[in-house]
Amino acid sequence: xxxxxxxxxxxxxxxxxxxxxxxxxxxxxxxxxxxxxxxxxxxxxxxxxxxxxxxxxxxxxxxxxxxxxxxxxxxxxxxxxxxxxxxxxxxxxxxxxxxxxxxxxxxxxxxxxxxxxxxxxxxxxxxxxxxxxxxxxxxxxxxxxxxxxxxxxxxxxxxxxxxxxxxxxxxxxxxxxxxxxxxxxxxxxxxxxxxxxxxxxxxxxxxxxxxxxxxxxxxxxxxxxxxxxxxxxxxxxxxxxxxxxxxxxxxxxxxxxxxxxxxxxxxxxxxxxxxxxxxxxxxxxxxxxxxxxxxxxxxxxxxxxxxxxxxxxxxxxxxxxxxxxxxxxxxxxxxxxxxxxxxxxxxxxxxxxxxxxxxxxxxxxxxxxxxxxxxxxxxxxxxxxxxxxxxxxxxxxxxxxxxxxxxxxxxxxxxxxxxxxxxxxxxxxxxxxxxxxxxxxxxxxxxxxxxxxxxxxxxxxxxxxxxxxxxxxxxxxxxxxxxxxxxxxxxxxxxxxxxxxxxxxxxxxxxxxxxxxxxxxxxxxxxxxxxxxxxxxxxxxxxxxxxxxxxxxxxxxxxxxxxxxxxxxxxxxxxxxxxxxxxxxxxxxxxxxxxxxxxxxxxxxxxxxxxxxxxxxxxxxxxxxxxxxxxxxxxxxxxxxxxxxxxxxxxxxxxxxxxxxxxxxxxxxxxxxxxxxxxxxxxxxxxxxxxx
DNA sequence: GGTGTCTCCGTTTTT
DNA sequence: CGGAGACACC
Numbered sequence: 001x002x003x004x005x006x007x008x009x010x011x012x013x014x015x016x017x018x019x020x021x022x023x024x025x026x027x028x029x030x031x032x033x034x035x036x037x038x039x040x041x042x043x044x045x046x047x048x049x050x051x052x053x054x055x056x057x058x059x060x061x062x063x064x065x066x067x068x069x070x071x072x073x074x075x076x077x078x079x080x081x082x083x084x085x086x087x088x089x090x091x092x093x094x095x096x097x098x099x100x101x102x103x104x105x106x107x108x109x110x111x112x113x114x115x116x117x118x119x120x121x122x123x124x125x126x127x128x129x130x131x132x133x134x135x136x137x138x139x140x141x142x143x144x145x146x147x148x149x150x151x152x153x154x155x156x157x158x159x160x161x162x163x164x165x166x167x168x169x170x171x172x173x174x175x176x177x178x179x180x181x182x183x184x185x186x187x188x189x190x191x192x193x194x195x196x197x198x199x200x201x202x203x204x205x206x207x208x209x210x211x212x213x214x215x216x217x218x219x220x221x222x223x224x225x226x227x228x229x230x231x232x233x234x235x236x237x238x239x240x241x242x243x244x245x246x247x248x249x250x251x252x253x254x255x256x257x258x259x260x261x262x263x264x265x266x267x268x269x270x271x272x273x274x275x276x277x278x279x280x281x282x283x284x285x286x287x288x289x290x291x292x293x294x295x296x297x298x299x300x301x302x303x304x305x306x307x308x309x310x311x312x313x314x315x316x317x318x319x320x321x322x323x324x325x326x327x328x329x330x331x332x333x334x335x336x337x338x339x340x341x342x343x344x345x346x347x348x349x350x351x352x353x354x355x356x357x358x359x360x361x362x363x364x365x366x367x368x369x370x371x372x373x374x375x376x377x378x379x380x381x382x383x384x385x386x387x388x389x390x391x392x393x394x395x396x397x398x399x400x401x402x403x404x405x406x407x408x409x410x411x412x413x414x415x416x417x418x419x420x421x422x423x424x425x426x427x428x429x430x431x432x433x434x435x436x437x438x439x440x441x442x443x444x445x446x447x448x449x450x451x452x453x454x455x456x457x458x459x460x461x462x463x464x465x466x467x468x469x470x471x472x473x474x475x476x477x478x479x480x481x482x483x484x485x486x487x488x489x490x491x492x493x494x495x496x497x498x499x500x501x502x503x504x505x506x507x508x509x510x511x512x513x514x515x516x517x518x519x520x521x522x523x524x525x526x527x528x529x530x531x532x533x534x535x536x537x538x539x540x541x542x543x544x545x546x547x548x549x550x551x552x553x554x555x556x557x558x559x560x561x562x563x564x565x566x567x568x569x570x571x572x573x574x575x576x577x578x579x580x581x582x583x584x585x586x587x588x589x590x591x592x593x594x595x596x597x598x599x600x601x602x603x604x605x606x607x608x609x610x611x612x613x614x615x616x617x618x619x620x621x622x623x624x625x626x627x628x629x630x631x632x633x634x635x636x637x638x639x640x641x642x643x644x645x646x647x648x649x650x651x652x653x654x655x656x657x658x659x660x661x662x663x664x665x666x667x668x669x670x671x672x673x674x675x676x677x678x679x680x681x682x683x684x685x686x687x688x689x690x691x692x
Numbered sequence: 693g694g695t696g697t698c699t700c701c702g703t704t705t706t707t
Numbered sequence: 708c709g710g711a712g713a714c715a716c717c
Contacts, residue, residue: 146699195707253706698715
């Protein structure tokens with residue numbers, strides 16, 4: 001069977017990998033060491049089952065945690081598609097994240113009507129969910145305490161914990177939960193958690209039972225996801241789970257540390273291992289092994305390579321300057337910026353690098369967990385479609401009309417007038433965007449079928465007359481137009497792929513895309529950029545780089561002091577060092593700025609054997625360092641002043657103040673005499689005042 | 693509106 | 708554990 005033509009790939013698999021691919025046990029747990037080619041095994045498993053064992057692709061469910069992982073798997077499978085029996089991407093409809101598979105099942109297969117919803121439900125993102133909270137509270141005049149923490153209170157509630165913390169005085173939270181669930185049914189909307197929960201519930205007594213369930217990164221599974229797997233599993237279903245218990249770094253967000261044991265017991269699973277690491281030099285692996293309970297589960301095949309560099313810097317600023325120089329060296333010797341990454345424990349640690357790299361002209365990119373909300377144009381279009389496909393989605397109507405950049409209503413009064421008109425639904429007297437929204441369905445149905453669907457994005461762009469809202473004079477015009485067209489193009493591609501009728505297609509595409517966040521348009525903003533990558537240790541999981549710098553490995557930072565699971569912190573450090581292919585450099589600071597950090601190195605550094613470490617002497621000859629520091633600090637101050645002068649706000653209690661910082665959900669304001677205060681924007685007691 | 697008491701948060705983040 | 712913020716009570 002191995003000589004089978006289109007599986008030449010098999011010959012490249014090592015013994016362990018091959019065994020795992022060929023194993024047909026009812027339940028198999030593959031313990032895949034770091035860098036051991038687990039995705040290769042997963043992809044080959046699917047190909048083997050499909051081409052050799054004749055299991056149809058749409059009889060397999062392949063589950064991942066991120067869209068990125070799902071896309072990679074699908075792409076690699078397509079790449080092996082061969083001409084006598086090419087793979088139709090449509091057959092991989094059950095390949096995706098837990099959420100997207102749940103979405104597919106609920107909108108196509110499962111009887112969601114029995115839970116009070118219809119198949120054309122809308123998925124709300126977290127912003128939409130917060131809007132819903134607000135409207136439920138206002139509508140029912142509920143007294144809810146700790147409004148900033150509603151989400152964690154809901155999570156507790158779901159787990160059966162009725163009281164939040166040690167809260168002494170009761171509020172209307174129970175009523176709130178009931179009303180919220182009612183409102184969801186009224187509006188026919190589901191949030192991310194609902195997708196998994198409802199799908200699991202309906203799968204359990206349903207008849208959809210695939211032959212194979214394949215799960216990637218199994219160590220990240222949480223209880224609700226395990227429930228969904230349970231629901232999918234029928235008497236004849238095979239389960240194949242791949243993961244690495246040494247890379248459990250997400251227990252704080254629900255993944256369970258004992259998931260491997262649970263799996264073994266519940267499904268009576270056999271266990272195989274993938275021990276061979278192809279990625280890193282022996283020095284790096286030797287360091288990594290120190291952090292494993294069972295070092296024998298990780299074998300290397302590369303030679304020693306360079307020693308691991310451990311360096312002490314005065315502080316993070318000096319380190320940033322030093323690394324900037326070092327990066328220039330590396331690039332000067334022929335490697336690229338994109339071969340280099342810098343990891344740290346906390347997001348705030350990126351700032352120094354950003355400031356210094358900007359000044360030193362080192363191209364860099366901070367891996368920030370962007371949501372679609374961070375790309376205003378994309379989010380606006382998304383909300384425009386939400387209300388266009390569901391006219392009862394008043395929250396979205398408000399968003400579209402009142403948005404400061406693209407909206408048309410400047411005041412609450414103007415909005416209320418527009419809303420009153422909108423609610424009449426009189427498409428003849430309405431004008432502008434309101435009319436377009438209400439007529440969108442008819443427009444789709446009456447659209448000239450002869451028009452080439454390949455141009456659909458431009459048709460829709462013109463239909464909504466988007467140019468009006470993008471204001472052609474704005475400096476963002478071109479970028480916004482690109483983003484808008486890119487978003488529309490993605491919708492079009494989805495419609496073409498699935499051969500949907502236009503309105504139905506848009507409706508489904510919007511749900512599908514809301515599970516994709518900012519990735520929908522990211523690649524146009526950030527095309528294969530050759531830049532140094534800055535990210536947290538958490539964000540580094542799954543990636544690899546030729547050069548890895550781990551910054552700020554001080555006592556108190558790694559492991560981070562506080563109520564933390566030290567074992568998990570250790571695994572996090574392990575994840576960080578095993579990203580390095582050739583060179584690894586770890587630093588700590590003798591004068592750390594972080595409050596809880598001590599000037600001594602992390603205990604983890606002392607665990608690494610001395611013979612593979614090269615501790616360079618601290619280089620203090622850089623004369624311009626003080627000047628450079630001064631210049632950068634001045635720049636930062638100047639920037640902050642300009643920004644803060646612009647945004648003046650007023651608060652009932654604290655009086656006037658200016659905005660220090662602002663995110664999607666929170667706004668921080670400095671008041672005279674009261675200092676800094678942060679507010680949730682949703683329940684924001686602030687009003688803007690003009691600078692004069 | 694002020695004061696004393698209660699309660700939470702610290703870090704990481706995907707869908 | 709300690710500080711900041713939210714809440715209750717007057």
